[in-house]
Amino acid sequence: MEIGKPTRLTDKKSIVQKIIGEFRNALITRTLKPGDKLPTEIELSRRFFVSRNAVREAIKMLVALGVVEIKRGNGTYVAKGISTQIIDPLIFSLLLEGGVPDELLELREMLEIGILEIVLKKVTKKDINKMEKAIQLLEEDCKKGETDREILRKHDLEFHYAFAGATHNPLIIKIAKTIWEMFKASIEKAVYSRPEDTVERHKMILKAIKEKNLEKAKEAIYLSLEKWGRDLHTYT
Template identity: 40%
Template sequence: MPAKSSPSFKFRSIQQASVVDQIIETFKHALINGELKPGQRLPSEAELVQQFGVGRSAIREAMKILQALGVVRIQQGNGTYIVDEPTPSILDPLIFALLLETAMSDDLVELRRLFEIGYCELAAQHATEGDWEAIKQAAVALEEYTAQPNPEVEILARLDLAFHHTILKASHNPLVLRLGQAIEELFFASMRNTYLAVNDNLDYATKFHREIMHALHDGNPEKIRAAVEGSLVYWREEVRKLRENHVEL
């Protein structure tokens, strides 16, 4: 693919304070405004130094950060380019921010509700026969283990997470998969005490997985939403009970 030409516009010089942050912010706005396009080659380092009115070290640091964020790709000896299309790694900063949310919170439950409804609807639209089989097997594995006497919390959480991961994969969207895995893993990591609390009522907890699976197979958005919301209402109520009993989450 032939390299696209450097932008015709020029970056404005910036003030010294927070130089690197300002450079990155300028690139963000240039992308939003369409002044920079996917696949476009950037001006040389010397040109960027001149346009921004900053030192080489600031430009180099900004380029390294933009590369780590998945915004640019640096080809040794051939220049720096805006990426042609986003990769899953572009979500890493958001994922790390989510990981800092260590406690079960209403915000986390609400985020999961919105996201789970969305990826379930995508899975209903795009799932293959192989995907349906994987989802069914994951649901059966969870139910069979739940039926055993004294199931271990760690294994329960792992099987529950595996069920949701199979649905995420069925969305066939790598960005949804990467972000969804982070949200689900964070949610389940924060639910360990909740699993312990509902250990005597796991049949009720797992029935929501059957409802989600059937709603997915029917491809009915209203049923999907109802199943997901029913599950999260249940878990939110269990969390409320734990808080009332002063159990640390």
């Protein structure tokens, strides 16, 4: 498996962009396939003439996007359920502009707080019912000790989709779904680690929406994103 040719880069963001770009190209050309094992950090750092820290930063982003997965003690592999968003030109350009986990966190903060402000103006009883149903599904998962990550993520995203749907703006809904899908791997990890916390935060958000309380809703969203942001800085 080949991932690019040795190229000397000096700017940290350019380094991360280069590495992610090579992964994207390898996926498009099918020289990199689901299940393939990646070179080690040392090998990649030599290939790109960069530090291991720079390689680690790029891998963090690829893990967050669901492109690669870390198997402790066994190495890093291309994920079997790769998000097609990595190949989308618009999303890929956003990733290259973002470059580091903190900026990805800011992207989600901007998106979800922006959605919230519109939701408070346009939310309907039907929207509230959809969000309540999504919370109920995740709450039932907690009660029965659900351990299937995909199910937990699906039920968590149903709340987010209902939340975005309450804007009644198809453009916002499409962009929101695309960004959440882009981060599905890291969202899944955050929900799996403590699903009961996710339920409580969703309840806080919904309660504030019902009360039309912008500040309380913002606080709940920031709490939710804080946990996700911490996970974004780790491999698994």
